[in-house]
Ligand SMILES: Nc1ncnc2c1ncn2[C@@H]1O[C@H](COP(=O)(O)OP(=O)(O)O)[C@@H](O)[C@H]1O
């Protein structure tokens with residue numbers, strides 16, 4: 001059974017073709033990495049899957065249901081969580097307050113104060129439990145802008161899990177992290193995605209080869225190949241199209 005599928009997804013921005021006939025197939029329960037050089041269209045693909053943009057053509061199917069064109073909050077509440085490549089954390093709010101906003105979205109509370117008061121205890125408990133799971137309890141009431149870079153990225157990851165998603169999409173969750181922070185974040189994501197389906201946009205080959213069950217390579221808006229890590233690593237087309245764009249130390 002596929003958790004998430006796209007059918008002939010194409011997208012352009014004012015004539016700039018960014019995605020072309022993308023047929024992504026993410027199996028239920030797998031960790032599926034999407035790799036590809038800068039500008040390949042990875043983040044755009046996430047933006048389309050999560051409803052930020054409506055695709056120029058094609059369909060997105062989540063557990064058999066067509067979700068093309070639904071609003072982001074509806075897609076989120078159906079069970080697709082998402083983190084952002086560029087932090088979506090509010091610096092002027094505490095770690096707890098940031099995460100609580102994401103938990104409130106799960107409960108369908110946007111601007112409804114009465115509904116919030118009604119569910120306040122539940123929301124607080126869920127927020128604290130998630131802070132604990134990601135190891136940020138000690139920083140609960142710190143302003144997000146005062147968190148270390150690594151910790152603010154962990155908060156970003158936590159927000160993707162606030163809806164208790166079945167499918168979680170993480171956009172370069174380790175971007176900018178140190179080696180040690182990356183290693184810890186890989187273990188965190190491994191735990192948090194246990195029993196879930198994960199789609200990971202990645203640049204960092206350590207992350208890809210530590211976590212991915214399968215990999216899709218996106219190149220100039222097209223999927224070149226989907227396969228397990230060994231297949232992808234040995235694919236001649238990937239080598240010629242993509243290897244040249246990678247730094248040697250990334251070692252695909
Ligand atoms: N909102 C937008 N408007 C116009 N062009 C965009 C927009 N978002 C992305 N692009 C362009 O689409 C291409 C793919 O970008 P992106 O999806 O961010 O790639 P990746 O995440 O793989 O680095 C790039 O050429 C980028 O400049």
Ligand SMILES: [Mg+2]
Pocket residue numbers: 042043044085
């Ligand atoms: Mg990107």
